[in-house]
Amino acid sequence: MATERNGRPVRKSLKEYARGIAGGLLFSFPLLYTMEVWWAGFIAEPLELLILVLVTYLLLLGYNRFAGMHPDASWPNVFIDSVEEMGLGLLISFGVLLMLNRIDLYGMGLDELMGKVIIEAMAVSIGVSIGTAQLGAGGQEDKEKKEKESKRRNSKLGMFVLGLCGAIVVGGNVAPTEEILVIGVEAKPAHILAMAIFSLVQSVVVLYFSNFRGTAGGKSDNIFFDITFDTCMTYLTALGASAFVLWFFGRFDGVSFWIAFSQVIVLGVLSSLGASAGRLLIK
Structure with missing residues (x-):
């Protein structure tokens, strides 16, 4: 008030x-x-x-x-x-x-x-x-x-907003650097696939198996659905945040779709950590 x-x-x-x-x-x-x-x-x-x-x-x-x-x-x-x-x-x-x-x-x-x-x-x-x-x-x-x-933060909207903040804070510190572009240009499809899988796995580990404060509350009996939904939402949030900050810093200018996509996946490794761990730690 x-x-x-x-x-x-x-x-x-x-x-x-x-x-x-x-x-x-x-x-x-x-x-x-x-x-x-x-x-x-x-x-x-x-x-x-x-x-x-x-x-x-x-x-x-x-x-x-x-x-x-x-x-x-x-x-x-x-x-x-x-x-x-x-x-x-x-x-x-x-x-x-x-x-x-x-x-x-x-x-x-x-x-x-x-x-x-x-x-x-x-x-x-x-x-x-x-x-x-x-x-x-x-x-x-x-x-x-x-x-x-706890109820407010564990709502799907609350999880999305906090995950987005975490992804921006963590990924935004690296997005402007040349290293993201260099890795994206030099990465082969196998590297991109490995980074995407690693991002998903680390999100699952952080959200459900790390015993971080705040990871155990507000879950239903369908643990498989919770893991799948929360992991996908976290990773898509991280990729969206990565794409936005990369676009803002001009990393998509004059490059092919594959290079732009590769940069998003590369930065997504960090952003997904921010979206998962970040939303739990900034509570």
Whole structure:
């Protein structure tokens, strides 16, 4: 509620902001140090930046709804939290890039400056959201809401949203690099098939046989159906996230369908780990 939000102690709010900053840096520092991301900010079109902002905001809405710091928050508060996290991501991104001498306030065009900051900030803002919700110590309030949160997160929609966030966070750190293209170009069909099978197997292992926290709840008596459905949904989510980030960073430009497909499968190895393990760990 708005009154509850406004009545939150300043000290508690500052702690949440501190956790958000820590999470933003923890999950996005590799991208802040990646040359390909700086270049993407230089050549990005306004429409591409707008799409990235919209997709990121939708991810923040989904994450804050299903696994945020305040699971009982109303939708207006979820919208506000997401805007705050995106704003904090922009500030962190601008400050770090300025510190690293990757932006020049006087000698750089406004388009390039905004492109670099916005692209980096989208990854940072997801880290801010995760850090705000996950880096705090659990208390009595967490225990009282545990059952309700578990039901929400174990819903199919909740699993999809958290899996998508995990895939973007993990796969997004590698997608801009040249190595994905090199592996995709040099890989033979047997390698691509092996990577796809490995991705599926690791998803099954993580989701059902790793004994990770959160892997045992909310399952029906039909374990074979659960394994098949959850694994397929996780892998398709990972492939969709991989295709999106690869498209955004221009990895599909001027290449054949097979090379584009190979890159998606290659990045899917990491993204599927993010979609399976990530959705369990960021609870």
